[in-house]
Amino acid sequence: MGGPEMRAALVTQVRHDLDRCRTTLLTATAEPGKARDHVSICKAAHGIKGLAVTVGALALADLAREVEKACQTRDTAKIDKLLARLATETGETSTALAQLASAD
Amino acid sequence: MQDEPEHGLLLVEDTPSLQMLYATVLRKAGYNPMLASSGAEALKKFAEHHARVVLLDLMLPDADGLMVMREMLELQPDTRIIVITANGSVTNAIDATREGxxxxxxxxxxDIRMIGAVTSAFAGLHEDVSLTGDDSSRIEALDRAFMGRSDAMQEVHCRIAAVAGSTAPVFILGESGTGKELCARAVHLKSARATQRFVSVNCSASDPEHLEIELFGQAGQKTRRGQVQTRTGAIAQADGGTLFVQNIQDMSLELQAAFLRFKQRASFAPVGDTRQIKVDVRLICTASRDPTEDMRAGRLREDLYYRLFVIPITMPPLRARGTDIHLLAQHYLAQIAAEEGKSFSSIAPDVLELFLTLPWRGNVRELINVLRHAVVLHDGEVITRDMLPPDLAPQDAPARTAEATAESGDPFAGMTMAEIEQRAITSAIARHRGSVPRAARELDIAPSTIYRKREQWDKR
Incomplete structure (x- = not known):
């Protein structure tokens, strides 16, 4: 798929998209006194899932799928349990991609 | 990159990196998709450019992908929409296939699945998919795909060279998979019309009403949303160039009458209009079975047949092309290995010998499938006999079913119920050029049933 420049541009864009989804997750979670925005969380989790399967980050994809499903069923206990982990693992995957790209 | 609406492909994906990735794969395959990142943008570009094939993500930021699909199908019912879904949301995709x-x-x-789906969707639509590049590189690319040193192919090349300069209609005969479309493109590219459009219509791929609109176009129609839609038909698009009509015998008798009028007068009226439009179009037609049989059976008008069957070219079946099989096998092996990222570069002598004895009922298409099977499932540099599909049978050792059929005259003799069902379904899909929903409609079953059956066959 394309040359090194194309790959680098693609990795940069994937990282940017993952970071955007992560910001959405954190924003939707961290506003005190406000009801949690399940729709935004669900969309962000769905976005992370699509990106994760594409780059082969299957554990992250599974986690995002669980969060998305929990949002759809309004399983708040499960969302509470998984949300922070999803945000952390999304950040870690983005960092790992940056390291892979710099080693390429 | 500038959008090229004539390619008729719209990619709708809201995640920028995925959009970038899919667009790169499509461009590498010669497509130049229009891009949209939201439902609203998708509908706007769709209405403006009349995309014929749409790759549509079902989860969009501003709209439900299914709603977007419904609107597109309402505006242009014969659009081929390929929905994209995340793993775990396959039920949504099956719902989408139920809705068209x-x-x-x-x-x-x-990559290969995506390009395969797009190519299959375009098959049968009257799109111009001319190869990119200047004329000489286009002809060179075509020649590579149309290679052959056998007497049978030399005769075809001579016939093409002889007819290219004429404007007389050409009628190409041959079994499925023998390269009838490549032959038609060769006639076009070697003719004085090479710089004009080559427009293809498959009469087996559409019902009579849609086929009429595909061919003749349609005057302005108001949709429920109040927009006025005008469709330019394949004949008008091919003005100055070549119109390639596949499986002419599958055109309804009523439409054959209208097509005959167009052939006689070199003019036509779009559906819903009375104005006659003059055109200069060269016709190339194909039939996958003997057109004289269809004429005798009353399925093909005699007057139309004699208007079109002016210069016949018969594409030879692969089994009659001798060592051309080796040239083709080497050519496609290199291509498939590159696509699959494998290091295969040659074919063992005993495999090449075997290839000369096989019946190749699916012709070049079957050869490509056999090679892809070997490349995908194995590693190495040389294709060996043990890498081939186990059911490949030489001509002197016909398959069990073929023997039983010959003995009893019954096409289903010797077959299990499951085999008959699989044959019925795969034949229906092939008749509809890969469209599962259309095949399902013909068989009066749900598309999801076909998808489930396919999964079961894959697991066998």
């Missing part, structure tokens, strides 16, 4: 989606893809999208 042509196919679905599950993320992560494999």
């Amino acid at each position: 989606a042509h196919d679905f893809l599950v993320k992560p999208l494999g």
Whole structure:
């Protein structure tokens, strides 16, 4: 798929998209006194899932799928349990991609 | 990159990196998709440019992908929409196929699966998919795909050279998979019309009403949303160039009468209009079975047949092309190995010998499938006999079913119920050029049933 420049541009864009989804997750979670925005969380989790399967980050994809499903069923206990982990693992995957790209 | 609406492909994906990735794969395959990142943008570009094939993500930021699909199908019912869904949301995709989606893809999208789905969706639509590049490189690319040193192919090349300069209609005969379309493109590219459009219509791919609109176009129609839609038909698009009509015998008798009038007068009226439009179009037609049989059976008008059957070219079956099989096998092996990222570069002598004895009922298409099977499932540099599909049978050792058929005259003799069902379904899909929803309609079953059956066959 394309040359090194194309790959680098693609990795940069994937990282940017993952970071955007992560910001959405954190924003939707961290506003005190406000009801949690399940729709935004669900969309962000769905976005992370699509990106994760594409780059082969299957554990992250599974986690995002669980969060998305929990949002759809309004399983708040499960969302509470998984949300922070999803945000952390999304950040870690983005960092790992940056390291892979710099080693390429 | 500038959008090129004539390619008729619209990619709707809201995640920028995935959009970038899919667009790169499509461009590498010669497509130049229009891009949209939201439902609203998708509908706007769709209405403006009349995309014929749409790759549509079902989860969009501003709209439900299914709603977008419904609107597109309302505006242009013969659009082929391939929905994209994330793993775990396949039920949504199956729902989409029930509502008219042509196919679905599950993320992560494999390059070959995606290109295969897009190519299959375009097959049968009257799109111009001329290869990119200047004329000489186009002819060179075509020649590579149309290679052959056998007497049978030399005769075809001579016939093409002889007819290219004429404007007389050409009628190409041959079994499925023998390269009738490549032959038609060769006639076009070697003619004085090479710089004009080559427009293809498949009469087997559409019902009579849609085929009439595909061919003749349609005057302005008001949609429920109040927009006025005008469709330019294939004949008008081919003005100055070549119109390639596949499986002419599958055109309804009523439409054959209208087509005959167009042939006689070199003019036509779009559906819903009375104005006659003059055109200069060269016709190339194909039939996958003997057209004289269809004429005798009353399925093909005699007057139309004699208007079109002016210069026949018969594409030889692969089994009659001798060592051309080796040239083709080497050519496609290199291509498939590159696509699959494998290091295969040659074919063992005993495999090449075997290839000369096989019946190749699916012709070049079957050869490509056999090679792809070997490349995908194995590693190495040389294709060996043990890498081939186990059911390949030489001509002197016909398959069990063929023997039984010959003995009893019954096409189903010797077959299990499951085999008969699989044959019925795969034949229906082939008749509809890969469209599962259309095949399902013909068989009066749900598309999801076909998808489930396919999964079962794959697991066998």
